[in-house]
Amino acid sequence: MKSLQIRSKNHGRRGIALLYSLLASFAVATMVTGMFAVTFSSKGISDVKIKGTQARYLAEGAIEIAKNSVQATIANWGVPQGGTATINGTAIPYTVTGTGLNTIRTDAAGIQTIVTGYAIEATAAENGHSYTAHRLINAEATPVFQFAVFYTNDLEINPGPNMTLAGRIHTNQDMYLNCGGTLTCNTNYVHAVGSVFRNRKDDSSLSEGTVQIRKYVTNPFSGSEPTAYAQMNSIAQMAALGITTTSGYDANFNQNIDTNGDGDYLDVGEWQKWALGALGIWAPPTGYTGGSGSTVMDSAHGVTEAEVPYIGSIKMFEPTSGGDYVWNSTLGNYQAVTPGTGTHSKGYYHSQAGLSILTNAAGTQWKAYDASGTDITTSLASKGVVSLTTMYDARQDPAKVGTKLQVTQIDIAALNASGYYPSNGLVYAAQYGAGTGLNCKGVKLKNGSTLNGKLTVVSEDSIYIQGDFNTSAKKGAAVIADAINLLSKSWNDSKTSGSALPTASATTYNVAMISGNQNTAGTAYNGGLENLPRFHENWSGVTCTIKGSFVNTWLSQYATGNWVYGGKRYTAPNRAWAYDTAFNTVSNLPPYTPMAVSAVDAAVW
Numbered sequence: 001m002k003s004l005q006i007r008s009k010n011h012g013r014r015g016i017a018l019l020y021s022l023l024a025s026f027a028v029a030t031m032v033t034g035m036f037a038v039t040f041s042s043k044g045i046s047d048v049k050i051k052g053t054q055a056r057y058l059a060e061g062a063i064e065i066a067k068n069s070v071q072a073t074i075a076n077w078g079v080p081q082g083g084t085a086t087i088n089g090t091a092i093p094y095t096v097t098g099t100g101l102n103t104i105r106t107d108a109a110g111i112q113t114i115v116t117g118y119a120i121e122a123t124a125a126e127n128g129h130s131y132t133a134h135r136l137i138n139a140e141a142t143p144v145f146q147f148a149v150f151y152t153n154d155l156e157i158n159p160g161p162n163m164t165l166a167g168r169i170h171t172n173q174d175m176y177l178n179c180g181g182t183l184t185c186n187t188n189y190v191h192a193v194g195s196v197f198r199n200r201k202d203d204s205s206l207s208e209g210t211v212q213i214r215k216y217v218t219n220p221f222s223g224s225e226p227t228a229y230a231q232m233n234s235i236a237q238m239a240a241l242g243i244t245t246t247s248g249y250d251a252n253f254n255q256n257i258d259t260n261g262d263g264d265y266l267d268v269g270e271w272q273k274w275a276l277g278a279l280g281i282w283a284p285p286t287g288y289t290g291g292s293g294s295t296v297m298d299s300a301h302g303v304t305e306a307e308v309p310y311i312g313s314i315k316m317f318e319p320t321s322g323g324d325y326v327w328n329s330t331l332g333n334y335q336a337v338t339p340g341t342g343t344h345s346k347g348y349y350h351s352q353a354g355l356s357i358l359t360n361a362a363g364t365q366w367k368a369y370d371a372s373g374t375d376i377t378t379s380l381a382s383k384g385v386v387s388l389t390t391m392y393d394a395r396q397d398p399a400k401v402g403t404k405l406q407v408t409q410i411d412i413a414a415l416n417a418s419g420y421y422p423s424n425g426l427v428y429a430a431q432y433g434a435g436t437g438l439n440c441k442g443v444k445l446k447n448g449s450t451l452n453g454k455l456t457v458v459s460e461d462s463i464y465i466q467g468d469f470n471t472s473a474k475k476g477a478a479v480i481a482d483a484i485n486l487l488s489k490s491w492n493d494s495k496t497s498g499s500a501l502p503t504a505s506a507t508t509y510n511v512a513m514i515s516g517n518q519n520t521a522g523t524a525y526n527g528g529l530e531n532l533p534r535f536h537e538n539w540s541g542v543t544c545t546i547k548g549s550f551v552n553t554w555l556s557q558y559a560t561g562n563w564v565y566g567g568k569r570y571t572a573p574n575r576a577w578a579y580d581t582a583f584n585t586v587s588n589l590p591p592y593t594p595m596a597v598s599a600v601d602a603a604v605w
Contacts, residue, residue, distance in 0.1 A: 058124035059133035061085065062092035066120045067137055067599050070096060071307035074139055075597040077348060080118060094122035099136060108218035108291065109188070110584035111168070114141040114595070117602070136602040141595040143586065144308055145478065145512040145549040148187065148579035149529060150596060152308060152553045153519060155192070156201050156528040157183060160572060163530065166220070167549075167579025170596075172305045175298070176201045177232060177250075179209030184229070185295075187213075188220045192298040193305045196278075198232050198248030202525040207235040207248045216284045218291035221581050228285040232296070241269065249281075250274065251298055275300040306596040311516070311554040313594075314480055315347035315460050316358070316430045332361050333432055349458040349480070350430075352592060354422025357386055359441075361433030363406035364388070368420075376420055383418040385411055389444070391464070392495045393485070394568040395534060395561035396440050402497035403438045406431060407464065410457075412448035421452040425591035430459045440558045443481070451475050456591045462559045466491050470510040476582070477511045478548075478590035483559035484515040485534045486544065495536065501568060504537035504544075510580065512549040512590055516556030518563065527563030530575060534559075539573030546577045 062085035070080040082095040101117030116139045123132040144150050148167025155171035157163075160180035167187055169175075174194035177183060190196070190213055199207040211232040217225040231237070233249040246252040249271070257271040258264070265272040265280070272280065282295040297303050312318045317325055317334045323342035325334040334344055350356060357380075359366040366388060368380045380386055390404035397403065408429055415421055431441040441461040448469040454476040457463065463481035467489035470477045488504035495502050513533060520526045527534075532550055565572070582588040 055124045055126040055129045055131035056133070058087055058090055058092055058126060059122045059131045061087045062094050062122035062124060063120050063133045063135050066094040066096060066122060067135070068307075070118055070120070070137065070139055071305075071597045071599050072310075074116070074141055075307040075595055076309050076313060080139075085122065090124070090126075092122050092124045094120060096120050101138065105140075109221055110219075110581075111142065111146050112584075112586050115139070116141070133604075135604050137599045138602050139597055139599050141597045142306075143583070143589055143593045144514070144551055144553075144596045145583050145589055145593050147549060147551070147596065150306075150308070150549070150551045150553070151529075153517070153555070154194075154201060155552075156520060156526065157530065158200055158525075158528045159183060159530040159575065161574060163575055163577070165577070165579075167581075170306065174201075177211045178206065178234075179211060182210040182212065185211075185213040186220060186227075188216050188218070188293065188295050190282075190296045191303045193303050194299055195251035196296060196298045197252065198234055198250040200525075201520050202523050204247060209234070213282060213295055215282055216291075216293040216295045217288065218293070221584070225290065226285045226288060230281045243271065249277075251300065253277070304598055304600075306598040308551075308553045308596050309348070309594045311557065313348040314458055314482070316350055316428075316432070317344040318347050319343060320345040333358075347460070349426065349592065350428045352424070353426045353428035353458075354424040355420060355427045357408060357410065357427070357429040359388065359406075359408045359429075359431035361431070363390075363431065363441075366408060370420065371422065371424065380415075380418060380420060383414055383420075385414045385418050385420070387411070389493065391442070391444070391493050392497065393440070393442070393462075393536065393561075394495075394497065394570075395536075395564070396437055396559065397497060398561060398564075400497045400568070401438065404496075405438065405440055405442050405462075407442040407444050409444045409446060411446055412451065414447070416450065416452040422455075425454045425456060427455065427457045428459070429457065430461050434461050434558045436558055436560045440482075440560075442485075444487075445469065445479070451477060454591050456480065456593075460557075465509060465511070468508050471508050474510045474547075474582075476588050476590040478513065478593065479511055480514040482516045482556050483534060484513045484532070485536065486546075488537055488539070488542070488544075491537065497568065501538040501571070502536075504535075504539045504542045504573065506543045506545070508545040508547075510547045512551070512580070512583070512593075514551040514553060514594070516554050516559065517552050518556060518560065524562060530572070531563055535570035535573065538571045540571040542573050543576050544573035546575075547580045549579060549583065550577075 065085035073080045080096045085092045097119050099117035103115050105113045120135045149169040151171040154173045156176045158178045162181040164184040168189035170191050172193045175192040175196045178200045212229040215228045235248045238245045251274050253274045259269050278296050279294040322340045323345040324339045325342045325344045326337050328335045354371045356369045368377045370376050387409045389407050389409050391407050392404045429443045434441040443459045444464040446466040450472040456478040458480045462483040463479045464485040466487040488507040490505040518526045
């Protein structure tokens with residue numbers, strides 16, 4: 001520190017000057033010392049606040065992880081429990097306890113949701129400072145087949161011919177709406193956890209056709225409710241109004257156009273930014289008194305993710321610490337061992353099946369087991385329920401090698417008459433050794449126009465449905481697989497890489513489906529919702545009727561062939577697809593219908 005110096009030519013005053021100098025130096029030193037003390041004190045307080053804030057953020061982050069864990073656990077048929085969340089290398093324990101809330105909520109449209117309450121608590125410590133976060137959540141589980149369309153990945157809807165969708169439409173990511181003709185959404189629920197876009201994902205410059213979405217009513221399934229649609233304008237439709245947009249009126253629309261400056265956006269030619277504008281455009285029709293809401297919503301409106309089962313649930317066997325099975329390389333299958341000593345366990349659906357049909361890797365032998373694990377192979381064989389065959393799948397053969405796929409064929413009519421129709425309605429069928437391309441395996445269901453009872457068929461392989469399915473005395477039915485393929489009632493397995501594309505005939509499928517798919521990558525389109533069920537014939541001008549639910553919750557692991565139109569693949573049908581409103585009643589749902597689980601904060605402190 002540089003001392004204060006006072007200089008004077010008057011030597012008689014030097015003593016006083018020196019005294020003042022010393023006093024001033026002392027004062028400055030005292031002041032600086034005090035400043036250092038204050039600085040160190042402030043730094044200590046700041047450190048305490050920082051460390052306390054860090055502890056708080058860690059605890060609240062652990063709560064979010066716990067919340068997601070509750071959703072995933074319920075979606076995969078488990079009971080939520082406490083655990084440990086790791087954030088930036090720090091382990092934070094949390095607890096999960098039930099609050100006692102357990103009720104079923106039914107909305108005006110009849111959609112039923114199981115609501116269960118949980119209390120979550122997490123305590124984080126950071127450098128001697130701790131913080132405890134608390135949260136009450138309501139886990140809301142809705143049967144996934146009560147959605148007309150449910151996707152966990154980007155949902156792309158881009159049909160060539162006109163297409164109408166009735167029922168709830170949801171994606172956990174982005175939604176792309178486009179059409180060669182007119183796409184009509186007759187529903188009060190078009191939701192995306194990401195964003196809604198009015199263009200194609202594989203080519204953002206293409207914003208075509210007409211997309212019209214119904215204005216909100218509480219029960220769109222009721223004929224007494226008013227029917228009014230609002231158009232989601234394309235790039236060209238907005239341009240015709242003198243407005244330049246990136247992709248039409250969608251999540252990219254970030255303008256407020258108030259032509260007369262009156263502060264509202266209710267006059268002709270006025271538009272509001274998407275976040276608020278969409279709520280108004282798809283609000284109830286003018287004069288409607290039956291309730292409030294908005295049909296079209298995305299992340300700008302707080303739409304939250306819904307968890308669903310992961311792909312391991314459809315596996316024949318999946319890795320598990322302390323499992324009940326081990327792989328036997330000599331026999332080429334999994335063998336039971338002392339419970340808890342194995343490396344694998346049955347996948348969820350396999351473990352619950354009332355009838356299991358497993359085919360060896362060579363495709364030369366199959367075995368069947370009832371719910372208790374009893375071998376019933378001989379009995380089913382004698383009744384013609386199961387046979388082994390092959391078929392050509394051009395989508396899995398882009399090089400046109402011509403090799404056919406191995407298929408385990410189940411005759412539903414024979415199963416009905418066999419005495420072994422599963423009492424719980426769940427069939428699991430798969431073949432060992434499934435691979436990609438032409439090593440993809442398949443399960444084919446034929447003669448299924450009549451079902452003895454409700455039925456869900458699950459496979460880790462592809463499922464092919466041949467001919468009318470569940471059309472006589474319709475019952476709750478579902479197929480869940482790596483990929484779902486629809487073959488018309490004219491299909492006869494004669495298709496080869498060198499043959500003409502077989503001609504389809506009008507066929508009806510009353511079935512809900514959960515299918516894998518591929519992601520659109522760059523300009524490689526995945527086929528969209530309109531091709532989630534895969535086709536293999538010339539369907540041009542022929543009607544494919546589906547009544548059920550369309551769900552995509554994972555990427556295909558084996559049926560990985562890219563979507564390509566025409567050639568030896570297929571041509572598109574006239575699509576008469578609809579949500580099965582019978583699913584609004586829980587008792588009509590297919591056996592073992594999975595849940596889409598969301599979580600809503602009830603209280604935070």
